[in-house]
Amino acid sequence: MTAETTTETAAPAPTASPASAEAPPKKPAKARKTSFTQALNGALDLAMERYPEMFLIGEDIAEMGGDFGVTRKLLAKYGPERVRDTPLSEAAIVGTCVGAAMVGMRPVAEIMFADFLGECYDQIVNNAAKVHYMFDGQFTAPLVIRTACGGGFGGGPHHSQSVEGWFLNVPGIVIAAPSNPADAKGLLLASIASDDPVLFLEHKALYRARGEVPEGWHTVELGKAAVARAGADVTVVASMRMVPMALAAAAAADDDGISTEVIDLRTVKPYDAETVLASARKTGRVVVANEAPRTGGLGAELSARIHEECFAELAGPVVRVDGLDTPIPFSVPLEQEILPGEDDIAAAIRAAYRGGAR
Amino acid sequence: MDTPTLRGLYRDMWLIRAFEQGLEREFEQGNVPGMLHTGLGQEAVQAALAAHLEADDAFFPDHRCHGINALAQQRHAGDGERIMAELFGKATGVCSGKGGSLHSADPAVGNFGDNAVEGSYMATVLGVALAAKMRGEPKVACAIIGDGTVGRGEFHESLNMAAIWDLPVLYACVNNGYAISMPVGEGHASANIVDMARGYGFGCEQLDGNDVVEAHERVGAAVAHIRAGNGPRFLELKTWRWQGVFAGEFRPEAEVKYWREEHDPILMAADELQARGVSGDELEGIEAEMRELIEGWIDFAKASPAPDPAKATADVYVGWEVARR
Numbered sequence: 001m002t003a004e005t006t007t008e009t010a011a012p013a014p015t016a017s018p019a020s021a022e023a024p025p026k027k028p029a030k031a032r033k034t035s036f037t038q039a040l041n042g043a044l045d046l047a048m049e050r051y052p053e054m055f056l057i058g059e060d061i062a063e064m065g066g067d068f069g070v071t072r073k074l075l076a077k078y079g080p081e082r083v084r085d086t087p088l089s090e091a092a093i094v095g096t097c098v099g100a101a102m103v104g105m106r107p108v109a110e111i112m113f114a115d116f117l118g119e120c121y122d123q124i125v126n127n128a129a130k131v132h133y134m135f136d137g138q139f140t141a142p143l144v145i146r147t148a149c150g151g152g153f154g155g156g157p158h159h160s161q162s163v164e165g166w167f168l169n170v171p172g173i174v175i176a177a178p179s180n181p182a183d184a185k186g187l188l189l190a191s192i193a194s195d196d197p198v199l200f201l202e203h204k205a206l207y208r209a210r211g212e213v214p215e216g217w218h219t220v221e222l223g224k225a226a227v228a229r230a231g232a233d234v235t236v237v238a239s240m241r242m243v244p245m246a247l248a249a250a251a252a253a254d255d256d257g258i259s260t261e262v263i264d265l266r267t268v269k270p271y272d273a274e275t276v277l278a279s280a281r282k283t284g285r286v287v288v289a290n291e292a293p294r295t296g297g298l299g300a301e302l303s304a305r306i307h308e309e310c311f312a313e314l315a316g317p318v319v320r321v322d323g324l325d326t327p328i329p330f331s332v333p334l335e336q337e338i339l340p341g342e343d344d345i346a347a348a349i350r351a352a353y354r355g356g357a358r
Numbered sequence: 359m360d361t362p363t364l365r366g367l368y369r370d371m372w373l374i375r376a377f378e379q380g381l382e383r384e385f386e387q388g389n390v391p392g393m394l395h396t397g398l399g400q401e402a403v404q405a406a407l408a409a410h411l412e413a414d415d416a417f418f419p420d421h422r423c424h425g426i427n428a429l430a431q432q433r434h435a436g437d438g439e440r441i442m443a444e445l446f447g448k449a450t451g452v453c454s455g456k457g458g459s460l461h462s463a464d465p466a467v468g469n470f471g472d473n474a475v476e477g478s479y480m481a482t483v484l485g486v487a488l489a490a491k492m493r494g495e496p497k498v499a500c501a502i503i504g505d506g507t508v509g510r511g512e513f514h515e516s517l518n519m520a521a522i523w524d525l526p527v528l529y530a531c532v533n534n535g536y537a538i539s540m541p542v543g544e545g546h547a548s549a550n551i552v553d554m555a556r557g558y559g560f561g562c563e564q565l566d567g568n569d570v571v572e573a574h575e576r577v578g579a580a581v582a583h584i585r586a587g588n589g590p591r592f593l594e595l596k597t598w599r600w601q602g603v604f605a606g607e608f609r610p611e612a613e614v615k616y617w618r619e620e621h622d623p624i625l626m627a628a629d630e631l632q633a634r635g636v637s638g639d640e641l642e643g644i645e646a647e648m649r650e651l652i653e654g655w656i657d658f659a660k661a662s663p664a665p666d667p668a669k670a671t672a673d674v675y676v677g678w679e680v681a682r683r
Contacts, residue, residue, distance in 0.1 A: 055492070081492060087522070092515035095481020099499075100489045102470065103416070107485070126475050127482055135463040135471055136453040137673040171674050195676040223678065270678055 031182075031212040039181040039213045040070045040146075040202065043188040044108065046217060048078050051106050054192065055082040057093055058110030058146075067112045068148055068207050090119035097143040098127045101197075107143050108192060114149035114163040114201065121166070128197040129172030141197040144188070150203040150241055150291055151323075151339050156330040162290070162323065164239075164268050165297035167199055174198040174222055175269040179243030181211040183266055186220030194222060201268075203240040203291075225272035227279070231261035234352045235279040235286045236345065237302055239265040242289040242321075249345035258353045268298055273305060280306045284315040285352040289345050294322035316355035319348045359571050361634050367570045368627045368641070370408065371401035372648040373432070374425030375624060380652045381424065381445060389660065391447050392458055397422035398600035399568075402623035403532050405429065406573035406595075407502065410581040415468045416486045417500040418479040420532055422599065423472050426502070427452075427462050434467035439655035448662035455665045477503065477510030484516055487525035498584045500528040506537025508546050508554060517558040517592070524589040528580055529555070531592070532567065534599040539608060552594040560590045567595030568623040571630065597623075 034042070048054055056071055056078075062085040065072030075083040086093050090111055097107040111117055117124065124145065131139045151160030167173050174196050178184040184202070191198035220226075228243055229250055236246040243264045250260035263279050265271050280286045286306055290299040303318040321340045329335055378396040385394045397404055400422060408429035411417050419426050424441065431452065432438030444451025444462045451457075452464045453471075463471030470486065473479045483501040490497035507513055508531070520527045531551050535542055543549030552564040561583070565576050573595060580591040598617035602608055619625075628641050674680045 087515075087518060089515040089519060091512050092481045092484055092519045095478075095483075095512065095516075096485040096488055096519070099470075099479075099482040099485020099487070101485065102465075102482070103486055103489045105485070105489045105492075122475055122478055123481055126473065126478060131471075132676065133673050134453065134457050134461045136456050136669075138453070138463060138465055139470075140676055171680070174675070174677075196678075270675075 029214040029216055029218060031214050033210055034181050034213040035207070036178075036181045036184050036202075036209045037069055037207045039185040040188055041072060041074070042213070043185045043192075044071060044074060045077070047108075047189060047192045048074065048082065050217075051192065053104060054106040054108065055084060055100075056108050056110070057084045057086060057096060059086055059088060059093075059112050061085060061110050066110055068202075068204070070146070070202070071110065090116050091123050094120040094123035094128065094145060097145070098123060098131065098141055101141045101143040102131060102139045106192060109143065109145045111145055111147040113159050114147040115158045115161050117147060117163055117166065124167070124173065124197070124199065125170050129170050132196075133172055140195045142195045144191045144198045144200050146188075146200045146202060148204050149201045150205055151328045151335060152205050152241070154330060154332045154335060155204070155328070157327045160328040160335070162292035164201065165292050168269055168298060168301060172197070173269065175201065175267065176222060177201045177239040177268045178266060179206065179228070179238070179240050179264050181209060181213045182218070183220050183226070183264070185213050186218050187222070187266060189217065190219040190222050193219065198222070201240060205241045209244070220266060223267045223270050223272055225266055225275040226264045227261065227275070228264040229260065229262040231259040231283065233259045233283055233285060234349050235261045235263060235283045236289055236349065237263045237265065237276055237279075237286065238289040239268050239298075240291070242291060242340070242345070245342040246289055246345050248342050249349055252346050253349045256350065258349060260349055271302070276302065277306065277309055280310045281313045284313055286314070286318045287321060287345065287348040287352050288318055289321040289340065289348070291323050291339055293325045294320065295325050297322070316352065319352045321345050321348045359574065361631070361636065363574070364571065364627065364631060364634075365636065365644075367402075367405050367409065367574060368624070368631060369644050369648065370405040370429055371570065371624050371627065372645050373428065373438075373651065374401040374404055376645075376648045376652040377424055377428055377442070377655070380649075380656050381442070384656060390445055395422050395459065396601050397425045399617065399622070400532060400534060400597045400599055401425060402570035402573050402627070403530070403567040403595045403597055406570060406577045407500065407530055408433065409574055410577050411468055411498065411500060413466065413468050414495075415498045415500065416470050416483075417468055417502060418470050418483055419472045420502040420504050421460065421472065421476065422504075422532070423462070423502070424459065427469055430467045430469050431464060435464065439658040440464075442652075442655040443659040443662050446659040446662070447664070448659055449665045450658070450662040454669055456669065477507040477512045480507065480510065480512040480516035483527055484519050484525060487520065487527045488523065490526055491523070496585050496587075498526055498528055498581050500530060502530045502532060504537065505531060505533040505535070505542045505551055506540070506545065507531075508551055509537070517555060517590075520590040521558045521560055526584045526587070527590040528584055529590065529592040530577070531555075531594045533594050533596050536599070536609070539603050550594070552592065555592040555594070560592065562592040562594070564594040564596065567597035568621050568626060570623055570627050
């Protein structure tokens, strides 16, 4: 059991991110208690200052500041050329980003709800993810598509989905998935700085989460997971909203004498196999927690990979916690039937500890 | 149009026809992988567009794009044979063989690549145009599309956004009468595409895409208008493709006869040149010269090496390597 701190509300800032080396040498970067939304807003502001080639584009992002307030006040500071409202044309929004990125701009799109990504799926899958490859490296697509995903608030079938599985099978795309305000800022700045196209998932249930966020230019390296909580007996691999739930479940498991490690993937594609597999080998008991439907998603991939590469070191099979294989219903009690919660993760930790049987 | 200009367009059209006919022959012999969509019969449209697009402009070529790709490559980089090599999937191709017929690109000559998903780049072209506008560059971003693309949602999203943002986009719709097998008038609310584009409120014209004199003049006027910062333009260029569908010719005999014999863009230009006193011998000489040039390109493509197998996993990401098997 470790003394790593956890809170019920949000994961702590990662203890060491590569970007912390960029902070002035003598005094550590100051941190302020900030919401997830404010952290994203601050990151966009800093990046707009740093990159004159950057612009924001999306529906109701300018005067209104976005459906969740992430782009608030940026219109006043940067003007309508660089904070650009659009009609309801998701394909044109993402296509505009791809074309602009191909000629050296650094666009950041907001797709209001991840459920709408179907409208621009072709642009993401066949253009953003492929122009670098199919044209032999002659173009890059340094763009970010921010979008609000996830359920748990009665949003109904088209405002609640977890979509990472839609894109896991698409080579060329990066998927960032922060679980706390510090990572929201750090991953967004790293995504904007990246020359690869990034789908940036913002879980709606996290927008109001508060946490310490380093001031100034703070990045979290893409493709690197964080050990959000160290432990010896069971590993939980999670992302986004599943991370605070996993931390709470892990704290509860302490009472049963089960020392639980929580890996926050932070980037779900390409994911940090090294950190995941190292933790799996260390504890020999693994829970994989995802909000998305069970079949064919991130949980399936992680479970398969862990079994393939760590089979001899496992004390039992990987235990999966997922959403059910259904659409998301509107009525909250029905939604709760579908989506995994803290209790499910806690039960899975105990099951894994006993050797995998639930 | 002066005679030297027309003679140059005639030469360009023969380059395209020789290219496509040579390619067809090689495809039938099994030397060209994949599928083949030729631009035979549509040479005037491609020659007219290629004549006005500069290396600093950006064009997204259509499904039958070998001709404009080759002309742009030859004119701006002097190595048109690399378009042929790309179609053979060779290391010397413009994309090292990774793109092929529908994804040949070279930004150095303004070629931003076709897209096998019809209409997909109708959205992409907006970004290239928006970047040019934001930077104050006198660039023309050109989307060359077929009539079938008008059925895609991106067509309408694109025209709408280009209009509200006043973007420097040239839409060149190559209406060859059929989306694979579906006649234009059955697939769209109007057989005249221009009628559907007009609602977006910027200048739209329909013209004879097989009359290279008219096509060259109207494309030139549209490009000048856009380059001067006056916003988008839409051209519907009516033409006809020689290639049938996969199972062969499906169109009425009289229609085939009209387009191939009476309204062939090369024969029309030849008639005009002869009326201006250019000799038949000179015209035959141009054809022979282009056929020889293209045979040299085919020889180059055949003799070129296959791509390095390491290319298969290269450039998936900028920031990550993808493991080889």
